[in-house]
Amino acid sequence: MSRRILIVVSNVDHYEADPSHPTGLWLSELTHACDIFEQHGLEQTIVSPAGGKSPLEPQSLKFPSYDASARSWHGDPVTGQNPGSAKATAAKVAALL
Template sequence: MSARILIVVTNVDHYEADPSHPTGLWLSELTHAYDIFEKHGLEQKIVSPAGGKSPLEPRSLRFPNYDKSAKSWQGDPTRMALLDDTAGPEEIDSADYDAIYFTGGHAVMFDFPGSEGLQRITREIFEHGGVVGAVCHGYCGLLDTTLSDGSYLVAGRSLTGFSWREEVLAGVDKLVPFNVEERIKERGARYSKALLPFVSNAVVDGRIVTGQNPGSAKETATKVAALL
């Protein structure tokens, strides 16, 4: 029987600080992982904090982020339909899954942290011996997840994710609602980042796998698949 993985995407389509500034799912962070998981024979299901549609981040549809994998997905009506009707957390039985994988895009900063449903699923999968993965801003989904003993999932764990330096270089440091690099450290995580921004960097700590930025999606997904 194939291992099953739950992939998490956002429902948010704009920045709260500037509603005229669009955001959404960073498409290649989904497609690179989906391709790799499919290659390894994993069963996949897409979930979002509210269920329903997951909008795309416009900047992820431009070169160099809009690569063959992303183009293929956007050009496939069957795959795009998966983002029009994602499952909600209340529809998910965590016992059915061996891993959960959080995708990114700045939009996730607005709806991943406050989702008690996603926190429940993540805690249950991890405590049942499953794998927890996140790429880029996806680690926002791990910020407030606690274990059954009340401790933060990330406390004492080595991990990475989109850095504040990369926020500044991306020109969105005035739009994001918080500094996730600092906030994850406040939760007790041992955060690290690559020497250079935007290069692939993935960190494995037991059954927690995190990637720093969009360029880390393939490496992160490969390491998740290896654990499964």
């Protein structure tokens, strides 16, 4: 039996108190964890409470957080872009309904 992990990511794209302030998933928090889980042979499923794509926190796409791990994942189905990436196929992406 394979070991499995369920990763829940955000669907929130702005702060409720200030809708003009964008927010979202801190990309490197996800990518570093998934890279380690993959190294240990864990089967990963990524979900979000509302289903669908998870917006990215704009600040997470800047130095120093936007590192090699984050760059290698940028554009997978979690963000709704480039669904054919190698990392996307490594992690099963599902949606909670």
